[in-house]
Amino acid sequence: MNSKIDVDTLITNASELLTCTVSNSKKPKTGKALSDLGIIKDGCIAIKDGRIVFVGLNSDVDFNARNTINAKNKVVMPGFVDCHTHAIFAGSREDESLKKQQGISYLDILKQGGGILSTVEETRKATKEELFQIAKKYLKRMIEYGTTTVEIKSGYGLNFEDEKKILEVASELEKETGIDIVKTYLGAHTVPKNITKEDYIKEVLASLENIKPYSEFCDVFCEKGVFSIEETRTILSKAKELGFKLKLHSEQNHLLHSAELAGELCAISADHLENIADTGIESLVKNNVIGVLLPGVPFYLMEEKYAPARELINKGVAIAIASDFNPGSCPSFNMQLMISLACLKMKLLPGEAINATTINAAFAINRANEVGSLEIGKKADIIILDIDNHNKLPYYFGINLVEKVIKTGKLIYER
Numbered sequence: 001m002n003s004k005i006d007v008d009t010l011i012t013n014a015s016e017l018l019t020c021t022v023s024n025s026k027k028p029k030t031g032k033a034l035s036d037l038g039i040i041k042d043g044c045i046a047i048k049d050g051r052i053v054f055v056g057l058n059s060d061v062d063f064n065a066r067n068t069i070n071a072k073n074k075v076v077m078p079g080f081v082d083c084h085t086h087a088i089f090a091g092s093r094e095d096e097s098l099k100k101q102q103g104i105s106y107l108d109i110l111k112q113g114g115g116i117l118s119t120v121e122e123t124r125k126a127t128k129e130e131l132f133q134i135a136k137k138y139l140k141r142m143i144e145y146g147t148t149t150v151e152i153k154s155g156y157g158l159n160f161e162d163e164k165k166i167l168e169v170a171s172e173l174e175k176e177t178g179i180d181i182v183k184t185y186l187g188a189h190t191v192p193k194n195i196t197k198e199d200y201i202k203e204v205l206a207s208l209e210n211i212k213p214y215s216e217f218c219d220v221f222c223e224k225g226v227f228s229i230e231e232t233r234t235i236l237s238k239a240k241e242l243g244f245k246l247k248l249h250s251e252q253n254h255l256l257h258s259a260e261l262a263g264e265l266c267a268i269s270a271d272h273l274e275n276i277a278d279t280g281i282e283s284l285v286k287n288n289v290i291g292v293l294l295p296g297v298p299f300y301l302m303e304e305k306y307a308p309a310r311e312l313i314n315k316g317v318a319i320a321i322a323s324d325f326n327p328g329s330c331p332s333f334n335m336q337l338m339i340s341l342a343c344l345k346m347k348l349l350p351g352e353a354i355n356a357t358t359i360n361a362a363f364a365i366n367r368a369n370e371v372g373s374l375e376i377g378k379k380a381d382i383i384i385l386d387i388d389n390h391n392k393l394p395y396y397f398g399i400n401l402v403e404k405v406i407k408t409g410k411l412i413y414e415r
């Protein structure tokens with residue numbers, strides 16, 4: 001009689017199986033633990049009903065599997081969690097690159113009525129179906145690059161109907177692609193044309209309750225010339241009262257002390273942080289706010305200043321890394337490239353950058369109980385890379401190393 005346990009899929013012989021597990025399931029990785037990938041050499045993983053049922057050594061395996069994938073000489077790891085994107089928009093803004101080369105800054109382009117506002121114009125014009133088709137194409141490409149969970153912000157509608165349209169497209173994309181999508185309302189992305197800031201903030205405040213069924217998080221672009229600390233506090237406090245979890249675009253171009261505000265409001269994350277102060281760092285640590293770093297942004301905007309990642313790690317901030325995919329400040333969703341940039345520009349170790357794009361990123365969108373690490377009971381969101389050790393992930397920069405993508409146990413991409 002065969003007493004072996006039946007499973008759906010076995011991935012065997014992995015040169016390195018990066019489990020990315022945390023010692024305390026309630027807390028993201030910080031400090032020294034951030035570089036610990038929980039590597040199993042010659043590893044194996046078993047999947048049943050979309051979930052992980054075994055993680056361990058190849059030699060311990062004793063299953064009947066319907067499918068077996070031989071991962072000899074490959075790295076097997078959790079799918080990337082891209083915890084900060086603006087992936088639903090119409091149009092593109094390649095014309096801005098030229099302006100930036102001529103020395104016109106990102107915020108100056110916005111002031112002149114371009115930037116975010118030009119994408120708002122295009123996105124408002126697009127029908128829901130058109131937006132869906134555009135974003136579906138982007139998401140399919142994200143999957144090819146190994147992303148299996150993505151956060152998407154609204155913020156290119158800037159009125160109730162168009163913001164709702166974007167968030168509804170996000171829900172439809174989740175059904176269509178099978179990947180997990182976490183939704184964030186970013187009505188306070190900038191002030192639209194033909195309305196005063198004061199009136200627009202009133203509109204955002206009034207819309208919060210009605211938009212709540214469509215989004216889990218609320219975010220504000222807190223920046224000089226966009227929304228001030230006081231305005232951000234007003235919007236996010238009301239959002240918190242209504243049950244939103246909070247995020248902030250924080251300290252990107254100027255130090256406004258919005259990281260301190262993120263601490264005060266117990267936001268889940270404060271994102272960007274290029275100009276964070278010591279008091280901001282202390283506030284993030286004290287209040288368990290995750291610092292989401294977006295190295296593709298200064299890279300694409302031709303800026304020298306990156307977030308002080310080493311200092312944040314040394315002082316105990318839990319960091320995550322995301323793409324910030326959007327048409328103006330980072331038209332890339334390649335999480336492998338973000339890992340390379342984190343290592344090359346912010347001096348992260350490969351292991352730190354990988355944990356920051358998987359388990360810590362899952363914490364930054366409240367999904368660490370389901371995704372981000374290879375652990376029994378979690379969703380089988382797994383990617384297989386054509387490299388034999390994880391140090392080659394940042395090394396081959398800009399190259400897609402993904403060979404297979406498995407989402408909730410299903411092979412959804414194979415090269």
Ligand code: NIG
Nearest residue numbers: 116119221324326327328329
């Ligand atoms: O995260 N900074 C504000 N929002 C986005 C950019 C959006 C855009 O330029 O369209 C960001 O960088």
Ligand code: FE
Nearest residue numbers: 084086249324
């Ligand atoms: Fe952003």
